[in-house]
Amino acid sequence: MTTEQNDPLDAYFDAARAKAPQPSGALQARILTDADAVLASAGAPAKAPPGRLHAFLAAVGGWPAMAGLATATLAGVWIGISPPAMVETLIETQTVEYLPGFDALLEEG
Amino acid sequence: MPLDAMSDVSDTGLLVRFANGDRLAAVALTQRLSPRALGFATRMLGDAAEAEDVTQDAMLRLWKIAPEWRQGEAEPATWLYRVVRNLCIDRLRKARGVGLDQIAEPEDGTPSVEAALIAQDRAAALQLALNQLPDRQHEAVILRHIEGLANPEIAQIMEISTEAVESLTARGKRALSAALSPKREELGYDD
Numbered sequence: 001m002t003t004e005q006n007d008p009l010d011a012y013f014d015a016a017r018a019k020a021p022q023p024s025g026a027l028q029a030r031i032l033t034d035a036d037a038v039l040a041s042a043g044a045p046a047k048a049p050p051g052r053l054h055a056f057l058a059a060v061g062g063w064p065a066m067a068g069l070a071t072a073t074l075a076g077v078w079i080g081i082s083p084p085a086m087v088e089t090l091i092e093t094q095t096v097e098y099l100p101g102f103d104a105l106l107e108e109g
Numbered sequence: 110m111p112l113d114a115m116s117d118v119s120d121t122g123l124l125v126r127f128a129n130g131d132r133l134a135a136v137a138l139t140q141r142l143s144p145r146a147l148g149f150a151t152r153m154l155g156d157a158a159e160a161e162d163v164t165q166d167a168m169l170r171l172w173k174i175a176p177e178w179r180q181g182e183a184e185p186a187t188w189l190y191r192v193v194r195n196l197c198i199d200r201l202r203k204a205r206g207v208g209l210d211q212i213a214e215p216e217d218g219t220p221s222v223e224a225a226l227i228a229q230d231r232a233a234a235l236q237l238a239l240n241q242l243p244d245r246q247h248e249a250v251i252l253r254h255i256e257g258l259a260n261p262e263i264a265q266i267m268e269i270s271t272e273a274v275e276s277l278t279a280r281g282k283r284a285l286s287a288a289l290s291p292k293r294e295e296l297g298y299d300d
Binding site for chain 1: 128140143148152157164165173176231236257282285
């Protein structure tokens with residue numbers, strides 16, 4: 001009867017283990033090049049998720065619309081700080097009375 | 110951590126280090142696991158160049174899965190053997206152009222086994238005899254008797270029960286003995 005200890009096949013298995021193929025330097029280099037590529041792709045900055053600015057830009061129509069909005073805002077600020085002569089004239093001369101006679105009512109008590 | 114100091118780190122520990130950007134862990138894992146992958150692939154395919162391609166592909170899959178590796182689930186070596194096995198089966202199927210179940214079991218050894226025995230090359234004779242085994246017996250015998258794995262680990266790799274592994278290795282060994290013994294006796298190997 002054949003046992004694990006005196007199995008004639010063991011000599012074949014021993015011979016196969018003794019002849020085990022070893023990875024060449026070139027194969028190991030290929031494997032490590034792949035590892036480097038995976039590390040490099042993992043280390044690349046990830047795309048930031050869309051934030052509030054992105055959502056706002058999308059709502060107003062992107063950067064071109066943003067440029068127009070900025071120009072209008074700056075123009076408004078500038079007119080507020082230093083109103084052109086024409087604007088001042090308009091403010092002084094065109095007074096609109098929304099409740100004519102209101103002043104008279106106050107005076108009469 | 111220097112490469113020498115990594116000898117105490119488990120395969121799983123090295124994989125976690127690699128996932129955290131440690132290149133030396135990749136070097137240590139390559140030195141540890143690629144010979145096993147290459148040995149198994151070479152014996153499965155019987156072709157050194159194809160076995161190298163399979164080894165590289167399997168290791169690449171290991172690098173890619175590293176960030177998602179769940180500790181305690183499987184040993185990296187067991188996982189790698191399973192990947193190598195699947196890649197080899199794919200290649201064998203493509204080479205044959207038919208399903209594995211359709212491959213007929215060979216009845217006798219071929220003259221080339223005898224030639225290897227005459228050349229007193231036991232490893233070559235065994236490889237030729239292994240190539241004649243049905244695939245699952247072939248895989249189980251390699252993993253058990255050449256790679257030296259325990260039956261439960263082989264069961265995980267082949268995704269079958271431990272009892273099925275025992276049955277496959279027993280049948281495989283009987284077939285190997287049948288292929289090798291008559292020639293061995295004729296040639297006076299056992300004298």
